Amino acid sequence: MMAATGIRVEGVSKRYTHRVKGEVYAAREVSLEVRTGEFVTLLGPSGCGKTTTLRMIAGFERPDEGRILLGDQDVTGVPANRRNIGFVFQNYALFPHLSIFENVAYGLRVRNEPDTEIRRQVGAVLDLVGLAGYERQFPAQLSGGEQQRVALARAIVIRPRVLLFDEPLSNLDARLRVQMRHEIRDLQQRLAITTVYVTHDQEEAMAVSDRIAVMSEGTIVQEGSAEDLYHRPASEFVARFIGRVNLVAGRVVGFLGEALQVEALGARVRVREAPLGARPGDTLRLVLRPEAIGLSAGSGSVSATVLARTFLGEKIEYLVRCGNETLHVTRHNTGGGAIFAEGQAVALRFPDGDVAVLGPGSEA
Amino acid sequence: MLWALLALFVLYPLGAMFARIFRDDTGFGIAGALATLADANQVRAFWNSLLLGTLVGVLGTVAGFVFAFSAARTKLPRWMATAIDAAVLLPLVSPPFTAAIAMIFSFGPRGLITYELLGIKGFTVYGLGSTLFSEALTYFPIAYLTLRPILAAIDSNIEGMALSLGASRWRVFRTVTLPLCIPGIANAFLLLFAASLADFATPLILAGNSFPVLPTQAYLQITGLFDLRGGAVLSFALLVPALAVFALQRYWVSRRSYVTVTGKGAGQAPFDSAAPSVRALLLAACAALTLAIVYLYALLLYASVVVALGANHALTAQHYKVIFTEGLKAIRDTLIIAGCAMPLGGLYGILLGYLVAKRNFPGRGAMELVSMVNYALPGTIVGIAYLIAFNDPPVELTGTALIIVACYVFRYGPTGIRATVALLQQIDRSLEEASQGLGASSSTTFRRVTLPLILPAFFAGLGVVFIRSMTAISATIFLVSIGWTLITVKILDNMTELSLGPAAAFSVLVVAIVFAVMAAISWMLSLLRAPGAAPVPSLLGG
Numbered sequence: 007m008m009a010a011t012g013i014r015v016e017g018v019s020k021r022y023t024h025r026v027k028g029e030v031y032a033a034r035e036v037s038l039e040v041r042t043g044e045f046v047t048l049l050g051p052s053g054c055g056k057t058t059t060l061r062m063i064a065g066f067e068r069p070d071e072g073r074i075l076l077g078d079q080d081v082t083g084v085p086a087n088r089r090n091i092g093f094v095f096q097n098y099a100l101f102p103h104l105s106i107f108e109n110v111a112y113g114l115r116v117r118n119e120p121d122t123e124i125r126r127q128v129g130a131v132l133d134l135v136g137l138a139g140y141e142r143q144f145p146a147q148l149s150g151g152e153q154q155r156v157a158l159a160r161a162i163v164i165r166p167r168v169l170l171f172d173e174p175l176s177n178l179d180a181r182l183r184v185q186m187r188h189e190i191r192d193l194q195q196r197l198a199i200t201t202v203y204v205t206h207d208q209e210e211a212m213a214v215s216d217r218i219a220v221m222s223e224g225t226i227v228q229e230g231s232a233e234d235l236y237h238r239p240a241s242e243f244v245a246r247f248i249g250r251v252n253l254v255a256g257r258v259v260g261f262l263g264e265a266l267q268v269e270a271l272g273a274r275v276r277v278r279e280a281p282l283g284a285r286p287g288d289t290l291r292l293v294l295r296p297e298a299i300g301l302s303a304g305s306g307s308v309s310a311t312v313l314a315r316t317f318l319g320e321k322i323e324y325l326v327r328c329g330n331e332t333l334h335v336t337r338h339n340t341g342g343g344a345i346f347a348e349g350q351a352v353a354l355r356f357p358d359g360d361v362a363v364l365g366p367g368s369e370a
Numbered sequence: 371m372l373w374a375l376l377a378l379f380v381l382y383p384l385g386a387m388f389a390r391i392f393r394d395d396t397g398f399g400i401a402g403a404l405a406t407l408a409d410a411n412q413v414r415a416f417w418n419s420l421l422l423g424t425l426v427g428v429l430g431t432v433a434g435f436v437f438a439f440s441a442a443r444t445k446l447p448r449w450m451a452t453a454i455d456a457a458v459l460l461p462l463v464s465p466p467f468t469a470a471i472a473m474i475f476s477f478g479p480r481g482l483i484t485y486e487l488l489g490i491k492g493f494t495v496y497g498l499g500s501t502l503f504s505e506a507l508t509y510f511p512i513a514y515l516t517l518r519p520i521l522a523a524i525d526s527n528i529e530g531m532a533l534s535l536g537a538s539r540w541r542v543f544r545t546v547t548l549p550l551c552i553p554g555i556a557n558a559f560l561l562l563f564a565a566s567l568a569d570f571a572t573p574l575i576l577a578g579n580s581f582p583v584l585p586t587q588a589y590l591q592i593t594g595l596f597d598l599r600g601g602a603v604l605s606f607a608l609l610v611p612a613l614a615v616f617a618l619q620r621y622w623v624s625r626r627s628y629v630t631v632t633g634k635g636a637g638q639a640p641f642d643s644a645a646p647s648v649r650a651l652l653l654a655a656c657a658a659l660t661l662a663i664v665y666l667y668a669l670l671l672y673a674s675v676v677v678a679l680g681a682n683h684a685l686t687a688q689h690y691k692v693i694f695t696e697g698l699k700a701i702r703d704t705l706i707i708a709g710c711a712m713p714l715g716g717l718y719g720i721l722l723g724y725l726v727a728k729r730n731f732p733g734r735g736a737m738e739l740v741s742m743v744n745y746a747l748p749g750t751i752v753g754i755a756y757l758i759a760f761n762d763p764p765v766e767l768t769g770t771a772l773i774i775v776a777c778y779v780f781r782y783g784p785t786g787i788r789a790t791v792a793l794l795q796q797i798d799r800s801l802e803e804a805s806q807g808l809g810a811s812s813s814t815t816f817r818r819v820t821l822p823l824i825l826p827a828f829f830a831g832l833g834v835v836f837i838r839s840m841t842a843i844s845a846t847i848f849l850v851s852i853g854w855t856l857i858t859v860k861i862l863d864n865m866t867e868l869s870l871g872p873a874a875a876f877s878v879l880v881v882a883i884v885f886a887v888m889a890a891i892s893w894m895l896s897l898l899r900a901p902g903a904a905p906v907p908s909l910l911g912g
Contacts, residue, residue, distance in 0.1 A: 064803075064807060065806075065807075066803050066806075066807075085806070086803070086806045086807050087806045087807070087808075087809050087810055087811055087812075088809075089807075090809065091807060092807070093803070093804065093807040095800045095803070095804060096800075097798060097800060099798065099800035099801050099803070099804040100804075101801060101804075101805075101819055102823070103822045103823060112805065112808050112810070112818070113808030113809055113810075116808060116809045116810045116814060117809060160804075160808070161807075161808075164808060164809065
């Protein structure tokens with residue numbers, strides 16, 4: 007339906023002058039490729055350059071260095087109104103003086119489409135986002151979620167080459183946020199439209215994206231699928247930003263075939279994807295996700311004490327003391343499973359063979 | 371182009387006035403100017419002006435605060451809030467000396483209260499007391515309009531918090547509410563001080579010989595003694611405190627506001643900040659003042675339909691007949707001038723406001739400052755400056771309608787500039803980007819998005835320019851001529867000739883016309899306003 011294209015961001019930088027710090031980079035040599043029809047999320051804390059990068063793709067900011075291509079066309083110098091992109095703003099940016107119909111029709115009117123065509127397309131797209139019948143309302147009369155849908159309809163009705171979202175769900179309450187992210191993903195899949203999405207919410211990013219690019223301090227620090235980033239973070243920053251994590255110091259004690267054997271907290275675990283050049287005696291940090299640590303009553307090879315317990319319904323979170331480390335451990339509430347008391351002695355079981363590690367040089 | 375206009379109608383007249391002040395037969399010097407100022411009578415007038423301004427500032431701010439506090443922070447019944455708003459509106463839309471005229475009707479030599487009711491003969495209404503009361507009554511709405519949004523914007527939770535920490539209501543008011551309002555109160559005081567300083571008609575009618583003030587002295591110097599230079603010097607003396615107030619307001623008060631006034635209401639019901647007894651007291655005070663205003667205006671209306679107030683109370687349409695025959699020219703001239711100034715002033719406001727807020731060009735700050743000059747200066751100064759500048763070639767405008775129109779446009783257009791800038795600052799950048807992203811060029815974006823959104827500022831500008839064109843006098847009294855005259859000037863003439871009936875009839879007519887036009891503009895605004903959109907800022911705010 008849409009003439010979607012891929013996006014190539016090539017070594018793009020944007021500088022600005024800070025009152026105190028002088029010249030700083032909002033984005034620094036950012037390179038990113040988004041394939042046609044792919045959904046890529048730029049994820050990172052505030053100030054990491056994700057919105058700047060998105061605005062440069064849209065044409066609202068001009069990069070100081072680098073190129074931006076839509077398909078084969080270099081659009082670096084093309085103004086935003088000639089790029090044919092759809093943009094959904096954080097605050098929706100609906101025109102307060104225009105009705106819902108006219109808001110959605112805006113881009114079509116600018117393109118001088120005939121009236122009958124405009125009516126047909128606006129009707130169809132409002133139908134698509136579930137807002138048929140709202141044509142004569144005004145933005146201020148709609149709820150946040152409805153405004154969000156109008157913004158979405160307005161962006162897709164012009165059949166943009168790419169669709170860009172700037173933290174579109176951050177003004178909605180938690181329940182609606184979850185619902186809308188499914189709707190956005192569903193719509194993107196149905197329209198097969200190339201999409202770049204900016205958020206600081208890692209769960210939202212994992213829910214909607216094919217691929218996530220984690221940004222920090224103006225650069226992309228790691229790209230990959232949600233699973234990749236979660237299970238094989240390349241740095242402490244990514245490990246901590248996506249999900250909860252225990253980083254436990256360990257020492258390389260030897261090789262077991264391809265795998266590396268690491269000792270930590272008195273236990274030995276195998277690491278398959280070891281950093282290159284690791285040798286016995288090196289210190290590494292194991293990336294242990296809370297749900298990957300086994301917990302049982304009594305004592306075992308790794309014994310620990312329960313410090314605190316938080317009951318969260320579907321799961322139970324424990325804080326346990328093990329040697330000098332305090333670890334997060336999560337258990338699913340299976341109903342029949344054991345629930346441990348605070349102060350109880352427990353045995354920990356580390357996963358064997360599927361543990362990621364961070365080398366000494368991955369502090370970022 | 372705009373610069374040329376600003377130079378011609380703002381900078382040039384001021385320059386011409388300065389030149390006139392500092393040049394005497396022997397060359398440039400300040401000796402001549404100083405000699406005029408050293409005159410004991412003028413020194414007295416200077417201090418009188420400051421005294422009057424200070425008192426009006428204090429009294430008006432107190433009254434404005436009482437009204438604003440009652441309206442914003444006690445849970446008033448709806449009809450009472452409406453009554454307060456209406457009472458406040460009346461002085462705002464009438465000529466500044468209407469209250470003064472009604473005072474004469476009430477307390478004058480044949481006044482309704484002093485003569486008829488109390489039977490006092492030889493009571494003199496003229497002097498500081500009545501001038502003060504009349505000016506405070508006329509200008510307290512400014513304080514009300516300044517303070518009400520600030521009081522309304524204070525989060526009730528802050529007061530609730532203080533209350534829950536154990537403070538009494540009075541203590542909460544003293545330690546929380548009042549301190550948060552201090553910048554607003556200072557601002558209101560300065561605005562009132564400036565208004566009183568510039569007011570010329572009220573003292574002319576009420577102050578009498580015993581209490582000379584600068585603007586009236588300047589006027590008498592020019593119209594009585596034909597001493598243009600002396601008048602200029604006197605009004606120049608006015609400039610010093612006026613500029614001080616302007617500077618204070620702009621650079622001191624504006625940086626000390628704790629409460630950001632946004633269009634967004636707090637959502638919850640206002641916390642009842644006053645104990646029931648205090649509330650009753652406040653309401654009584656509001657009611658008394660409201661009644662006083664209503665009484666004065668009712669009196670004006672009554673005076674316009676009886677033969678002679680205080681002497682013969684037979685109903686008559688004679689006064690209206692007079693103003694629509696002898697006074698017809700003034701009415702026609704005023705309407706023509708207001709009708710010309712209105713669109714020009716509105717356009718000027720929106721254009722300059724847009725340039726100042728959205729475009730980056732060298733001299734932008736200077737342009738904004740220059741555009742505010744005529745607005746900030748007392749009308750007497752502007753009037754005298756225009757008179758001096760445009761009396762002779764190269765630009766000879768004296769006696770034309772153009773000089774009056776120009777005066778109104780550049781003096782009252784700045785309200786539109788401020789409204790436009792304020793609106794543009796509220797419009798998020800993303801709105802224009804959204805339009806651009808959808809493929810609209812920047813001119814389309816301006817036409818379809820920006821312009822409709824700042825249209826309310828245009829109408830606000832129209833409204834203010836029209837109202838002021840109908841009611842102002844301090845600047846334009848120097849600019850009227852045989853060819854072009856104004857209703858307000860006519861009213862003043864009637865007052866000095868003691869033909870009070872026609873003066874009252876004229877005043878009623880002005881108030882009626884202004885109300886009609888304001889209603890029309892409000893109606894236009896409501897048509898423009900998208901349902902559910904934020905309300906348009908008050909026509910008279912600022």
